[in-house]
Structures are given as structure tokens and as C-alpha cells.
Amino acid sequence: MDNKAIGVVGAGTMGQGIAQVLASSGRQVRLYDVAEDQLERAEANIGKGLARLVDKDKLSEDERNATLARLGKTTSLEALADCEVIIEAAPEQPELKEKLFRDLSSLSQDAILASNTSSLSLTRLAAVSERPERVVGMHFFNPVPVLKLVEVIRAEQTSDATVARIEALAEELGKTAVAVADSPGFVANRLLVPMINEAAFLLQEGAASAADIDQAMKLGAAHPMGPLALADLIGLDVCLSIMEVLQDGFGDPKYRPCPLLKRMVDAGYLGRKTGRGFHIYE
Ligand code: CAA
Numbered sequence: 426m427d428n429k430a431i432g433v434v435g436a437g438t439m440g441q442g443i444a445q446v447l448a449s450s451g452r453q454v455r456l457y458d459v460a461e462d463q464l465e466r467a468e469a470n471i472g473k474g475l476a477r478l479v480d481k482d483k484l485s486e487d488e489r490n491a492t493l494a495r496l497g498k499t500t501s502l503e504a505l506a507d508c509e510v511i512i513e514a515a516p517e518q519p520e521l522k523e524k525l526f527r528d529l530s531s532l533s534q535d536a537i538l539a540s541n542t543s544s545l546s547l548t549r550l551a552a553v554s555e556r557p558e559r560v561v562g563m564h565f566f567n568p569v570p571v572l573k574l575v576e577v578i579r580a581e582q583t584s585d586a587t588v589a590r591i592e593a594l595a596e597e598l599g600k601t602a603v604a605v606a607d608s609p610g611f612v613a614n615r616l617l618v619p620m621i622n623e624a625a626f627l628l629q630e631g632a633a634s635a636a637d638i639d640q641a642m643k644l645g646a647a648h649p650m651g652p653l654a655l656a657d658l659i660g661l662d663v664c665l666s667i668m669e670v671l672q673d674g675f676g677d678p679k680y681r682p683c684p685l686l687k688r689m690v691d692a693g694y695l696g697r698k699t700g701r702g703f704h705i706y707e
Contacts, residue, residue: 432505442569539563547580557582609674624652653703657696
């Protein structure tokens with residue numbers, strides 16, 4: 426790939442992580458968000474993440490400054506017009522993403538439009554875009570700087586050239602790509618989120634405490650964190666919406682969301698981001 430700038434749309438947790446790994450790899454990044462204060466928070470969080478690496482002697486102070494200098498912030502979508510690839514990491518709202526794909530595809534003739542969606546259909550996003558063959562899924566995992574996987578999701582309309590360029594970009598970022606068809610939940614979430622949902626059923630039934638459910642999977646299956654702690658990291662609202670996508674997409678009762686998970690979302694207990702989920706965070 427030539428070394429043109431990469432655009433990132435959305436400066437939330439995933440957008441921040443994606444922008445960080447892009448800038449760390451030597452790419453110029455244009456991070457877009459509608460909210461100026463969110464961009465400021467994103468820059469501060471990325472700066473803190475890089476500072477931790479400096480503290481651990483994994484990055485020099487100069488490299489940290491150079492990485493931050495490659496991170497551009499903008500509230501204007503037009504600023505992404507000459508990017509080689511634009512990675513959309515906006516909230517998982519279908520209408521919002523469809524509008525973004527319409528707008529981005531009319532803005533740029535050449536850019537590949539990649540979505541970090543965790544559950545929406547890439548084929549539908551491609552269908553609203555002016556260049557559907559350039560639309561593809563590029564799904565990262567949280568925390569993005571740590572986890573090596575990128576799912577590359579091919580919409581019905583995606584060209585081989587588009588898939589090849591996104592696989593090359595993933596490799597450039599030090600990630601490993603797996604190729605996935607446009608199927609609800611793709612691969613990793615289809616396995617992970619029903620496990621989380623089942624853990625919520627165990628808790629609801631009183632079969633074990635939250636701490637013991639998590640301990641069981643950490644020590645019994647060598648998972649780095651238990652399913653309920655993982656739900657708190659991902660966000661309970663995100664987990665619920667992925668279960669709903671699986672249930673709608675497959676029509677199979679095995680994907681019914683756990684009532685406890687629904688109640689917790691209704692209560693606003695969304696996990697780490699609200700300070701309370703299955704566990705409490707100070
Ligand atoms: N950003 C950058 N680096 C981070 C980080 C973050 N947010 N969180 C942890 N790290 C780094 C730490 O600095 C540390 O680095 P070193 O080894 O170089 O010192 C390393 O990761 C390990 O961290 P810790 O020692 O603090 O803690 P840990 O060993 O318990 O690891 C964890 C924490 C990386 C989060 C680990 O528990 C883990 O991998 N958990 C599973 C996460 C997972 O499954 N994510 C997928 C969610 S699904 C998803 O994202 C897709 C979706 O669509 C919903």
C-alpha cells in the first residue's frame with residue numbers, strides 16, 4: 426500500500442484504539458468525530474496509552490511525540506476526502522452508519538470504506554454506498570493495541586482487490602486477518618457473546634456468583650478474563666445488541682438474550698463505562 430493518510434470515523438473506544446495502532450505503525454491518521462470534546466478525550470487517552478509504553482521502555486519519548494504528531498483531529502468529514510482507506514467506528518446504529526457510508530462514498534472516488542461494525546450487515550452498508558465494491562468489514566477487538574485479530578468481512582459486493590488491500594493493511598499494523606463471510610456476528614462475536622449470555626443465565630439462576638463464574642473460565646479454560654468481566658469490558662448494551670442481531674439473523678431460540686442482561690441494560694448498568702456492570706468499578 427502507498428503511505429497515504431487513513432481516516433478513522435468515530436473517536437470512541439474502538440476509534441481511539443484503531444487511530445493509535447495506525448499512528449504507531451507510521452501512518453498519518455485523520456480522526457473524525459462530530460464532538461470536539463470527544464476528539465480531545467481521544468487524543469488524551471492515546472497520549473496516556475503511549476506514555477505507559479514509554480514508562481515500560483517499550484517506546485522512546487521521541488517515538489511517542491512522533492506518533493502523536495501523526496494523529497490529526499477533525500470535525501469535518503470532508504477532511505477525509507483524500508484518505509486511502511477510511512475506517513468507520515461510529516456507534517452501532519444502522520441509520521447513522523448508512524448515512525456515513527452514503528456521505529463518505531460521495532466524498533471520495535478512490536477510498537476503501539471499511540467498517541468496524543461488530544454486528545451489522547456489510548452487504549447493506551455496501552448497498553447504500555456509491556462504490557459498493559470498495560466496502561468491506563475491518564473488525565478490530567478491544568483493547569485494539571493489544572489484541573492481534575482483525576476479521577476482514579466480505580460483503581456480497583466487495584471486490585477481491587478491496588479484500589487484498591485491507592488484509593495488507595491489517596498485516597502492516599501487526600495484526601492477523603481472518604477472512605469471514607457477511608454472516609450475523611461474524612466468527613468471534615458469534616462464539617464469545619452467546620458464552621457471555623449463558624454466563625448471565627448462570628448468574629440469573631443463582632448457579633454461581635459472578636466472581637466464581639469468571640474464575641471458572643479463567644482457571645478452567647485459560648481465558649484471560651471471565652465472561653462477565655469481559656461483558657463489562659465490551660459493554661452490556663453492545664452484548665445485548667449482538668444477541669439481538671444473532672436472534673434476528675438466525676431466528677434460532679438458542680440466541681435469546683438473557684432477561685438479566687436486558688434488565689441490567691435497562692438499569693443503565695453497562696459495564697466499565699458506567700462504573701457498574703456485573704462487577705463494580707471505582
Ligand atoms: N490499551 C493498551 N494496552 C493495554 C490495554 C489498553 N486498553 N489494556 C491492557 N493493555 C496492555 C497492558 O499495558 C499490558 O501490556 P504489557 O504486557 O506490555 O505490560 C498487557 O496489555 C496486559 O495487561 P494487564 O497486565 O494490565 O492485564 P491483563 O494481563 O489482565 O490483560 C487484557 C488485560 C488485555 C484486557 C486481557 O484480560 C484480555 O485480553 N482480555 C480479553 C479481551 C477480549 O476478549 N476482548 C475482545 C472483546 S470482543 C470485541 O472487542 C469485539 C466486539 O465487537 C465486541
